[in-house]
Amino acid sequence: MTKETKPSISSVRFSELEGSRRLDAEYYQPHYLAAAEKLQRCGRVGEIIECALHPAEIKREYSETGLQLLLAQNVRRNYLDFSTTVFLPETVADLLRKNRLHPGDVVVVRTGANAGDTSCYDGEPERLYASAHLILVRPKGIEGAYLSTYFNTEIGRQLIKRGVYGSSQPEIAPAYVETLPVPRSDTVEREVVELVNQAREAERKSKCLYRQAEQLFLDESGLSDQDLSDDLWNDAKLTAVLGKSRLDAEHYQAKYHQLETAIVLYGSSTIGELLEGPPVKGQQQDGEPYQDGYAPYVSIKDIYDYALVPNQYISLGGAPPACAQPNDLLLALTGATLGKVGINFDIPALYYSGDLLRLRFKGIDPLYIAAFLRSPIGQDLIWRYQTGSTNRHLAPDDVVKIPVPRLQPTQEGAIANQVRESYATRVKCTQILEQAKRKVEAMIESEAVHG
Missing domain, CATH: 3.90.220.20 (DNA methylase specificity domains)
Incomplete structure (x- = not known):
């Protein structure tokens, strides 16, 4: 309704x-x-x-x-x-x-x-x-x-x-x-500043855990020593290009071939093989966010580290657009933020913009996939498939081709748990900032407000 x-x-x-x-x-x-x-x-x-x-x-x-x-x-x-x-x-x-x-x-x-x-x-x-x-x-x-x-x-x-x-x-x-x-109050101002400082410390810890998760992936996968530098020039055999939709030299950089070869030799599955169903693009909402809406909605700008943080709500009319369920990943498909990855940790139905692609996995912890995609290795593979120069774009049909290195279940689980801990710490940061905001709002509503 x-x-x-x-x-x-x-x-x-x-x-x-x-x-x-x-x-x-x-x-x-x-x-x-x-x-x-x-x-x-x-x-x-x-x-x-x-x-x-x-x-x-x-x-x-x-x-x-x-x-x-x-x-x-x-x-x-x-x-x-x-x-x-x-x-x-x-x-x-x-x-x-x-x-x-x-x-x-x-x-x-x-x-x-x-x-x-x-x-x-x-x-x-x-x-x-x-x-x-x-x-x-x-x-x-x-x-x-x-x-x-x-x-x-x-x-x-x-x-x-x-x-x-x-x-x-x-x-x-x-x-x-x-x-x-x-509004001013010496006591409230001191309390708010202290809370903001606590939130900043929680934020630093969250970022540290986030970096540790990515480094753990690189160490466990054995890919930390891969040379990801760009070549001054690229070439490819004609047999490698025939029948392909890409003829640009960028797509055939030697580093991409070496990286994919290393991943396949290690043991891998493509993203498409790990999905529960086909990837699903979102629906763009025109104009300003609906102030009276009730359904949480995110766009690319609402991805913070691993988390999706909705700051706007929409009203649903007619056929509802696609939504993300808990543990779904949303991947940015366009612009300067192409390749950003966010996780819907706990929102039952999260609606998303047309420049995001929903990835729903089965048989693998999606937080491990997120750590891989956010790593330098994952980002390079994403960028291999981007097209366009002024307005970069990533096609869903290309996303499913990206190979994912498979580790032992305990290794993948350890990496995923690092991501969970990072998110839990980030939630604590948000809660502290909300507490600081409520202190100011309570002061404004009280009779203690003075010039």
Whole structure:
């Protein structure tokens, strides 16, 4: 049964218009007005920060190493996700001086599908530069961890979203962020900062376990010494190309042949042989996420390490789209994140976008498969089958051809258990951040809120 949304009508007296800054009805939606009313006696962000700025934009020419750029997709709700990393050459350092983040800085996604998502930079990695799709907020009279947590509360998110303007490419202005009210309480702020620090420690442990799982796979499979460097040129015998759908040199790099030969000699099955049924693509949802929906929905940006973290919900109408069950894997098929793998650990019915492919396995622990696909070996094999240059794509018919090294059941089980432990630690991190957020929300609702 689907939910029906009632049309929302906004009305406001002319005398209540906030100067001439915004005259559009969206700005005066009732829930925005109610949020602002609760915090009207509080001080403003501009009073407790050094600056809120729009980072410089330059022509991006990525390099293998250099200056790490913080993208909008790296900013989640009160944490940073570095499962996708890009670098700019050292030669542009002077052009990006004001973009460099300092420990304690808060970053707000300025534009795009996840506009308003906010997190605090804790100093790791050491050199990090904000992209032009972010707003950089540098606190001076408040802890960045607390400010970020407040921005992620229900009221904080509503107030940030209220500042979105524009139709073709909606965005938030740094000047608007400076006008936002901030509830203060010394006790609550200390408690929140301590909880955020605990969450960061849990996150580090989760990432460590995640890396250990991948290394354990490489060690147990005997593939850790494989040379994965690219060749300057490639050739292939005509007999190897005839009858194939691929004629490009990239597909026939020697490293791919050597890698697949090593896996087959060790003992392997293809992904297709291990599947319970054919792989299934998801269904794209157009426009903004449904705020009134009830069915959890994920896209590529919702894959964090191994986990799928739904941040939006959809309403189902007509024939329901394909969904992922617990222990299903979702593989990214397109774009810069091609090859990302997420696991549905415990959501009974998880709906997913058209750029994700569902893989449902039988007779093998899917968490072992995930560790293999996320390893350098698995990623190289995935990239062998990608097509396109400007818009890379992976075909489901090619995914099923990828060979999977088979280990002893105890070895595969040990690797899978490392992944489970990593996920359990990540859940703990999420729970701690939620606890910090609830403390701020409880303070806002109490009579203790003061300016």
